[in-house]
Amino acid sequence: MKTRLISIVVSLLLGVAGCGGGSGGNKQPPPPPPPAPITKAEAFQFLNQATFGATETEADQVIAMRYEAWIDDQLAKPASLQLPHIQSLPLPPFIGQLQADRVDIWFRNALHGDDQLRQRVAFALSEILVVSQLGALNNQPYSLASYYDMLARNAFGNYRDLIEEVTLHPSMGVYLSMLGNEKPDAVNNIRPDENYARELMQLFSIGLVELNLDGTVKTDTQGQPIPTYDQSVIEAFAHVYTGWTYAGSPVFRGARATLTNQVIPMQLWQSFHDTGPKTLLNGFTIPAGQMGEQDLADALDNVFNHPNVGPFLAIRLIQRLVTSNPSPGYVSRVASVFNNNGQGVRGDLRAVVRAILLDPEAQPAMRMDLDGKIKEPLLRLTQLWRAYDATSISGRYPFNFAYIIFGQGPLQSPSVFNFYSPFFAPTGEIRDNSLVAPELEIATEYLNTYITNFMFGQTFGLNSTNENLNPDDVYINFEAEMAIAADIDLLIDTVAGKLLGGQISDTLRNEIAGMLALVPETDTATRVAETIYFVVTSPEYAYQR
């Protein structure tokens, strides 16, 4: 579907000079690139795929180490965690107040954690294996912190282990109502809850229709997509996920969250577990009479071994990290690594992440016009904050309303369907060319303006020259730019260097220069604020190359 042909058509339609591409079909793995030095712009492109925002310091590291060594160094770093911090805080009058602290520690780790790649992948996973503060979990900040830590710890582990930890985590138990789910009661017309059964398959692992290895949809002899499961399979899985509740609860029905049981895996009550036989995916049947743990292990094996998981996960992780529209070849290469990491192991996320970032299609030097994506809105913020050493007087980042202003915040999705759909295509040339742009689903006139206005306040108000900051106001530090603000070209170069890796369009440069000429040379703070404001609200900054 998303073949080279489309890029050619688009190039023609848009009047962009189309060169090459005569071979048709998918992108071929190109010959090894010449060992040219990595440029700063390329290092920025790479780091915007692999971190919470490129910085000049980190770019120097990438240039010195090259991509592979930088990735391997990152893969070895232990996870920066949230729960220890949350547990170190005194219990506030309303436990939900700790959500601001959870967001604070999320920002600290995202902005300053050494394990940038791990944190970025954990964030991507949190948009696939979704739980959210918005709802009952608002009162379980410990559980959410623990859930995120679980994602971070498993970000380079095995997907089979990850989905088991996800399944048994009380956050997920609450969010998709597996916690307290019990075996059928025919007399009272009570069936097992199908919520988790459905979404684990639809959203966390295999999706609705059978996929080829390259992520394209398989079709039957009539050209129709082939559903991966039907209602009977959902009901069978719903029976599997019965009998689990908070660990250590004295009761099954009406079990309550405590500070301790919300951060440890759920526990089985066999007496509430359905022990009938269950026919799962592809006709695999669990025998009657098993313990709930064994049913669960068999069921998760059944899901994990479905051929869809590789391409399903490859598409979603590539979309979060690298590009909205990976070619079938790219998906196929990553899915193959999911299926076998080279040592016969299926589901090795470490190998998958390497494959995603080191693929020729992800390499900055190989970019084409259709590559890349719109930056996730929250990453527009973290990149700015990283580049300009954002901090607050209190040292905290309790930006709990990220989801309101940016449409996106850590574990703040409006539903299990995440902030946007992997399939979203806005009206216009993107849809016309069968492309998608998930992040644009929330880039509405309203939210874009909200972000633009936020950036106005951030650059002109919440900066290091402001003497009236509140303790928790997160401000950016641009003292260095103020020192050179008399020189318009140098100022623009400096800001573009920090935020765009030095790649700035003539239009953006000229418009900023025109504005700066209207600001007195002595008003250095305004000059710097103007420059940063225009860069961080520009289409080119919103674009992850």
Add this chain to the structure above:
Amino acid sequence: MIMKKINRRDFIRTTGAAAAAATFASTPGLAYSQGIGTSAPFGDYRALVCVFMFGGNDSFNMLVPNTTAEYNTYAASRQNLAIAQQDLLPINPTSLPAGSNPFGLHPSMATTQTLFESGNAAFVANVGPLVEPTTKDEYFNKSVLLPPQLFSHNDQQAQWQSLKGASTSKTGWAGRIADLIRTNVADQQMATNASLFGTNLFQSADQTIAYVMGNTGPLQFTGFSDDPGSILFDQKLAFEGIVDAQYNSVYERAFAEIQRRAIDAADTVSAAITSAPTLNTIFPTSQLGRQLETVAKLIGNKDQLQMERQIFFVATGGFDSHDDQNINQPGLLGGISDAMAAFYDATVELGMADSVTAFTQSDFGRTLTSNGDGTDHAWGGNQLVVGGAVEGRDIYGTYPVLEIGGDIDTGGGRMIPSTSADQLAATLAKWFGIPDADLDVVAPNIDNFVQRDLGFMV
């Protein structure tokens, strides 16, 4: 491009700000109206307001059978989720014997009871996505075409909103209406479709784009001014210069287009809301209440915006009641009822009740059976239609016998719709002014159903 931009700024500085300001003042809105105006205008005003209940409303607890036999069947099916019969708010559809109280509403919906009994609200019973009329045998034999991915949230939201299924269509039925009437609406100052709940498939179209605002309207740009003496005026020009530039990437271009639309519409739409007639109606302070209040203000100021036809999308969530249904349902249904009733009152206050029709949609109905303390995803359900042009105080379609294992139960109380979402959409579209010949553009399956018009609109 760059030179053109700089020239424009120089032009302003040298030829006088007032003239320049007048030039620019005439542009906002037009670029965004999307009208063509090659056909005659409608000559009157009509608005459709879609109230989407995200998650799948358990609507067999919204509209409940109240005669003894039917209630007992309902109660046997629903067990611990059943509303006690003495708590139901009785309603008397005109087509049924007076005083028989054959149906009741959820006890949280007193405001809807009043609207219904006064003839300004109706229900469409057991309606849902269908490609063609479907029996239980046909469902299990797969001998009819079925909507894709029944019982899945996003797919059934897509089915309700597009009537085509997300896999085969990227447009929604409101979007297709907007495309159809482009020729009639030349002078309008905002897009036909406006959403107060984000991007949605319902309003997605090929030729027009819905405008998205917040609960209380658009945000204006804090860094911009229309006073040519202010540096914020230059700031706006510079921002526009960046937005209007040529970009190599499709993603940059799409992003820039959104920014452009935001600039174009913010002032016009904000001004229309600010200068709207004051409403005495008190709206609920809920998100839905605020959205509908904003819609009422925009409708009240339709003349300033030169609108003849508008479709609004408002929504609220939380209906996916897999657990704690008995705890949450009163707030959910009461919230819908009170917000829609207030909205109706506002349209009366504006003297426009006959020109505005609000209607509900939701992902799907829910299982009649319980999963312990909640319900799961199902299919057919009941929807509410409110407005002065509604042939109210009646229930349209066929209200089913709520029996587990009955004629239309596909299992667990997942009821096959007896009326299609296409029929509901076509009925509304016809009232909105879409000619019969174009109804299949709006409702692509309508030709598969005998009744193209359910009759609930005057």
